[in-house]
Structure formats: C-alpha cells, structure tokens
Amino acid sequence: SQKIEQNSEALNIQEGKTATLTCNYTNYSPAYLQWYRQDPGRGPVFLLLIRENEKEKRKERLKVTFDTTLKQSLFHITASQPADSATYLCALAPPNAGNNRKLIWGLGTSLAVNP
C-alpha cells in the first residue's frame, strides 16, 4: 500500500532563511500531491497542489516541487517568518482516487522559525 514519509524530527530555522520540508512516497505515483498547514488545535489549511505532470508550483513565498523519479516532493518557504511556525502535512491522491478524492496523509513535519 502507499505510504508517505515526512521528516519526523522538528525543523528549527532562523527567521529569514529558507525552510525546506520533504515528502517521500512509496509505490505508485499519485495523481497529485498537496501541502497543508496545521496549527495546534486547528484543522489543516490547504496551501498548494501539484499534479503529476508538473515539476514546480509557486505561491507567494511558497514553492513546491514534484519529482516522480525520486518519488519526492519538496516544500520550500522562503524568507521565513516566526508566523510560519506550524506543522506542515503532505497528502496525496492515488491515481485511482476516482470521484472520492480520498487523500493519504503523512504524519507532518513541525517547523519552528526563530526570531
């Protein structure tokens, strides 16, 4: 079955630096992959979606890459700010997701941006 691996250890970086989070998957390539942000005690918030035929997506300070050969997605936050501190979740849709769009989720990586 499909599995997702994200950095299990928390990532601590200095304000202004670029944060890079990794999402690796096993088995088949997904139809698309999404990144969400989750703050403590809150539901996840959608950030970016990248499809299997796309290499890179950007949104303001965020960038996502997708390498189907490496079976990996990288999530970058440039010019990081303390407000970016949160848990970031990777989720993917299997190629046979059909209409239900059921997502498979990683455990998330905790990011702390220090002022």
Add this chain to the structure above:
Amino acid sequence: DTGVSQDPRHKITKRGQNVTFRCDPISEHNRLYWYRQTLGQGPEFLTYFQNEAQLEKSRLLSDRFSAERPKGSFSTLEIQRTEQGDSAMYLCASTFMADTQYFGPGTRLTVL
C-alpha cells in the same frame, strides 16, 4: 459564508457514553469527509459523502461509529459506547468537485 464549522469544539465524556458531533460544510460543497487525528499523526480517513449518499467508509471504523448527511448539507458523526481509544480530534472537510479539501476547526473528544 464562513467556511466549515463543527460543533462542539470540545467534548469530554465518560467511557460507555454515546456522543454526536455535527459538521456544517461550506454551503455549495457536495462532498463531505470525516477524519480522525491523534497527536503526532496525520488525519485518518473515516468516511465520505457525496450529497446525502455515504459512498465510502473506512474498514478501520468499527460498528460503533455511524455518520449521516440526511439532506446533503450538514452531517453528524455518532460514536456509541465510547472507549478511551476514541479520544482524538475529529475533523470534517468539504469540497465541491475539486481536489482541495476545506477543513473545519475540529472537535476534540476526550473519553475518561
């Protein structure tokens, strides 16, 4: 429109009691999902509705769990005879024929 809402936000109950949670999705969204999340884990899929039809239910879900979406709008999730292992955050998400899911704030359940 204010997004997906869930009620209650927190629920503390004793083992063996029944609990019911409500989710109000974004008004035009036809798809609704329920997830469960424990600390340090990603969301775990429980069940999915398209309009009022429950199209999929996780095999991990015991018979004590039931969900409804009677008019294709709000949904309820009921847990009967709660157990301590049911303690978790229960998340609801909705979408309209799209890939992005919009989550509510969740209901935190604590079973004593």
